[in-house]
Amino acid sequence: MQVQKTTIPHWSEDDRPREKMMLKGRNSLSDAELIAILIGTGSGMKSAVDLGREVLLLTNGDLYEFGKLRLSQLCEIKGIGKSKAVSILAALELGRRRKEIQTEKRPKIDSSEKAFKELRGYFTDLSHEEFFVMYLNRANELIQVKQLSIGGISGTYVDPKIVFKYGIDVGACGIILAHNHPSGNLKPSESDEKITKRILQFGDLIEMPVLDHLIVTDNGYFSFSDQELL
Known part of the structure; x- marks a missing residue:
């Protein structure tokens, strides 16, 4: 007996991801259906939704971990070639960049918790160290977040001269370090303590104080200021 191939065009209109989104809105789609739209087509006996489910199984349906997937991992699934994998990664990157867009109103950073909430999106899904600086005005309102270095798995280096050059350029009155x-x-x-001390001394000389230094992980943060290490 020949097995009949059931592809998405043969499904009822309500079961087709694109049509379902147009009829019922994007919130009606499952994670697998959203991925199916990115994938576009199935492969062999698998529909695009079937492939979407298999992709999700790479992280047991955990979307946070899903954002960390690499091209090679996606391509391990039969039916997901480089083109489909790149489409998925492009969508993930757009979602990540969306977090970086600042609102017109400048947020006031008056605690380590507020600084962490503003910064955590910059560090999402990273498997290496990066160093950022928050530049604040006299009212502790955020002027800009600037990436100053990209390192390896166990460290990154930032030049204090570069830290304060950007601060002078944007008219900052204080800074918060983060990596x-x-x-x-x-x-x-x-090395974290040494670079903090160096930048702190530099900031005191030019009257642009270091207000805090945050160490950020997926599970939380450490504040030099809260621990009275500044």
Whole structure:
């Protein structure tokens, strides 16, 4: 007996992801159906939704971990070639960039928690260290968040001269340093303490104080200021 191939065009209109989105809105679609729209077509006996489900199984349906998938991991699934994998990664990157868009009203950063909430999106899905600086005006309102270095798994270096050059350019009155620990360890390293001290001294000289230094992980943050290490 020949097995009949059931592809998306043969489904009822309500079961087709694109038509379902147009009829019922995007919130009506499952995660697998949204991925199916990105994938576009199925492969062999698998529909695009079937492939979407298989892709989700890579992280057991955890969308947070899903955002960390690499091209090679997606291509391990039979039916997901480089073109489909790139479409998925492009959508994930757009979602990530959306987090970075600042609203017209400048948020006031008057606590380590508020700084963390503004910064955490910049460190999402990173498997290496990056160093960012928040530049604030006299009222502690955010002027700009600037990425200053990209490092490896266990470290990154930032030049204090560059930190304050950008600060002078944007007219900052104070700064907050931040970098991530991909390992999840919130304890500052010896090099973290040394670079903090160097930048702190530099800031005091030019009257642009370092207000805090945050170490960010997927599970939280460490604040030098809260721990009275500044």
